[in-house]
Amino acid sequence: MSDVKVKVGILGASGYTGAELVRILAHHEASIITLLTADRRAGRPFGEVFPHLAHINLPTMIKIEDADWSTVDLIFCALPHGTTQEVIAGLPDHVKVVDLSADFRLFDPATYQEWYGAEHAAQDLQKEVVYGLTELHREKIKKARVVANPGCYPTPVQLALTPLLESKLVHADDIIIDAKSGVTGAGRSPKEMTLFAEVTEGIHAYGTGGHRHAPEIEQGLAWASGSDVVVNFSPHLMPMSRGILESIYVKMTDGTTAEDIQAALAKRYADEPFVRILPFGVTPQTRHVRGSNYVLMGVVKDRVPGRVIIVAVEDNLVKGASGQAVQNMNVMLGLPETMGLEIEPLFP
Numbered sequence: 001m002s003d004v005k006v007k008v009g010i011l012g013a014s015g016y017t018g019a020e021l022v023r024i025l026a027h028h029e030a031s032i033i034t035l036l037t038a039d040r041r042a043g044r045p046f047g048e049v050f051p052h053l054a055h056i057n058l059p060t061m062i063k064i065e066d067a068d069w070s071t072v073d074l075i076f077c078a079l080p081h082g083t084t085q086e087v088i089a090g091l092p093d094h095v096k097v098v099d100l101s102a103d104f105r106l107f108d109p110a111t112y113q114e115w116y117g118a119e120h121a122a123q124d125l126q127k128e129v130v131y132g133l134t135e136l137h138r139e140k141i142k143k144a145r146v147v148a149n150p151g152c153y154p155t156p157v158q159l160a161l162t163p164l165l166e167s168k169l170v171h172a173d174d175i176i177i178d179a180k181s182g183v184t185g186a187g188r189s190p191k192e193m194t195l196f197a198e199v200t201e202g203i204h205a206y207g208t209g210g211h212r213h214a215p216e217i218e219q220g221l222a223w224a225s226g227s228d229v230v231v232n233f234s235p236h237l238m239p240m241s242r243g244i245l246e247s248i249y250v251k252m253t254d255g256t257t258a259e260d261i262q263a264a265l266a267k268r269y270a271d272e273p274f275v276r277i278l279p280f281g282v283t284p285q286t287r288h289v290r291g292s293n294y295v296l297m298g299v300v301k302d303r304v305p306g307r308v309i310i311v312a313v314e315d316n317l318v319k320g321a322s323g324q325a326v327q328n329m330n331v332m333l334g335l336p337e338t339m340g341l342e343i344e345p346l347f348p
């Protein structure tokens with residue numbers, strides 16, 4: 001391998017996904033972090049904001065408007081929705097981008113406007129963006145300049161259902177996704193929903209029947225099935241810091257068994273380093289993937305004839321955000337896809 005390192009910038013380094021990018025890139029031998037930005041925390045050393053990473057030699061966080069783009073080959077945008085569109089649209093062409101926000105995930109501008117409440121500010125750029133669910137879009141990601149990293153909830157469900165819809169093993173018109181997330185999914189900026197008293201000792205549903213990840217899931221499943229898909233998607237907030245668990249309830253096509261579903265998923269992901277299909281009847285826990293880039297899935301028979309349940313887990317900050325972002329960077333740059341990501345889960 002060449003000694004020349006890829007120069008990487010992280011916009012939004014003082015947030016949860018920014019810190020997770022630094023943690024992962026600390027073990028990435030082909031890259032070096034040359035730019036970090038923040039908003040309220042601009043001007044502060046990264047290690048002062050995140051003492052657990054203070055041993056790493058890093059540039060001080062600056063405002064985006066003070067960035068010198070000649071110092072980077074690739075940037076990760078870990079900024080709030082809506083702020084990325086204008087930043088990316090103004091970048092010089094030599095800079096590759098992996099955007100962790102939702103700004104470029106929806107490919108129909110009208111759908112974006114409906115769910116994010118504003119007209120998309122970079123519709124021309126949207127046309128060249130590639131959707132970054134690595135296992136499903138790897139060939140396009142290899143050639144992309146701008147990759148839209150998927151949302152945390154849409155990642156496991158698309159990995160579970162895409163192969164099954166493509167091979168017509170399940171029906172596209174009867175999909176229920178019951179999802180549970182840790183609180184880091186809401187980011188580090190203070191908000192009422194993430195106050196200790198609002199999270200501890202209980203769980204609650206939110207965005208029920210109308211969460212903005214539903215259209216992203218539907219877009220991906222429509223690509224797989226070849227026709228429009230509408231899903232029942234209900235997220236819940238759990239009293240835990242990290243992790244997403246999705247129980248996915250689907251109806252199988254005639255003649256298909258739950259064992260067939262497990263076998264089809266196991267075959268599809270046999271050579272994938274980050275997707276593991278458990279033995280039939282075994283279901284995963286969020287603590288089986290904590291801190292790692294893995295998605296684990298288990299398939300169980302439903303007592304209702306003709307139906308099957310798939311349970312999938314990921315760490316929202318790793319495969320659901322920063323880990324998949326580094327996986328996409330590796331693919332975009334022709335590096336080994338697992339570089340920096342071979343971290344075992346922290347159990348329990």
Ligand SMILES: NC(=O)C1=CN([C@@H]2O[C@H](COP(=O)(O)OP(=O)(O)OC[C@H]3O[C@@H](n4cnc5c(N)ncnc54)[C@H](OP(=O)(O)O)[C@@H]3O)[C@@H](O)[C@H]2O)C=CC1
Nearest residue numbers: 012014015016017038039040041078101185187188189321
């Ligand atoms: N958390 C998760 O599990 C996931 C998050 N994402 C997406 O990734 C992105 C980052 O998420 P997350 O790290 O959780 O968010 P955080 O709220 O933790 O961090 C946001 C970052 O953006 C900076 N920032 C805030 N406002 C502005 C602004 N107006 N201009 C420039 N910088 C700004 C903040 O700086 P400062 O701290 O100085 O204010 C901080 O560095 C979001 O779009 C999120 O939706 C995607 C998948 C999963």
Ligand SMILES: CC(=O)N[C@@H](CCC(=O)OP(=O)(O)O)C(=O)O
Nearest residue numbers: 101102151152153181182185186
């Ligand atoms: C617990 C929680 O609040 N989760 C976030 C999703 C986080 C994520 O991955 O997605 P985005 O990048 O689209 O924000 C939410 O429901 O809005």
